[in-house]
Amino acid sequence: MKSKTGKIIVICAPSGCGKSTILNTLLDSGICNLKFSVSATNRKPRPDEEDGVHYHFMSTDQFRDAVAEGKFVEWEQVYPGRYYGTLKSELQGAIDSGENVVLDIDVKGAMHVKELFGDKVLTIFILPPDIETLRKRLIGRGTDAMDEIERRVNRARYEISFADKCDGRVINDDLETAISDTRRLIRDFIG
Ligand code: 5GP
Numbered sequence: 001m002k003s004k005t006g007k008i009i010v011i012c013a014p015s016g017c018g019k020s021t022i023l024n025t026l027l028d029s030g031i032c033n034l035k036f037s038v039s040a041t042n043r044k045p046r047p048d049e050e051d052g053v054h055y056h057f058m059s060t061d062q063f064r065d066a067v068a069e070g071k072f073v074e075w076e077q078v079y080p081g082r083y084y085g086t087l088k089s090e091l092q093g094a095i096d097s098g099e100n101v102v103l104d105i106d107v108k109g110a111m112h113v114k115e116l117f118g119d120k121v122l123t124i125f126i127l128p129p130d131i132e133t134l135r136k137r138l139i140g141r142g143t144d145a146m147d148e149i150e151r152r153v154n155r156a157r158y159e160i161s162f163a164d165k166c167d168g169r170v171i172n173d174d175l176e177t178a179i180s181d182t183r184r185l186i187r188d189f190i191g
Helices: 019-028 058-068 086-094 107-120 130-139 144-161 176-191
Strands: 009-013 032-036 072-078 080-086 100-103 119-125 170-173
Touching: 009 019, 009 107, 009 176, 019 032, 019 100, 019 176, 058 072, 058 080, 072 086, 072 107, 080 086, 080 107, 080 130, 086 100, 100 107, 107 119, 119 176, 130 144
Parallel strands: 009 100, 009 119, 032 100, 119 170
Antiparallel strands: 072 080
16 A cells, blocks of 8 residues: 655745744744755855755756756746756655655745645745835845845745745744744644
């Protein structure tokens, strides 16, 4: 008898919406035995990032070769010249063996995964209360210059226009509420 296959949770959010904090809190709490799918990217690692843990870091040529060899479930050019993709090796084996997998990918990638895996997938969009709050949070983080902040705000406007296409939406106004709303959506879906 074939064992039960796992489910896929896709979390999308523009930068500055608190997605990583929400995701890490849920993963640390051990909810539904979620396994994090480590994406591949051609961007350089940040100082606190580890290869194979945060991303599989690749050169642009390695990324292109992986695309040509059909190694991705989906991939996108999220920012100019910056590629990100979900590896088949991270996803398929895990769900076939009954594990529940969580993806942190952009909204176009999320739609793609939904098309491919249908009702095995729950897509959740994390929203800021409004664009001004998002801009203030990005400024408050102090990690980006103003032109980069405006680029991220514009990208956020674009991504938010797809939020209605996701199965669930969570507004991150208060972090604790956003975490418990996300947890509830995941528990209801996985059962
Ligand atoms: P960052 O460079 O800040 O880690 O990520 C930038 C964006 O790329 C985020 O919105 C993140 O969700 C998205 N991303 C990360 N991995 C993937 C992936 O495998 N596929 C797609 N489509 N987007 C991804």
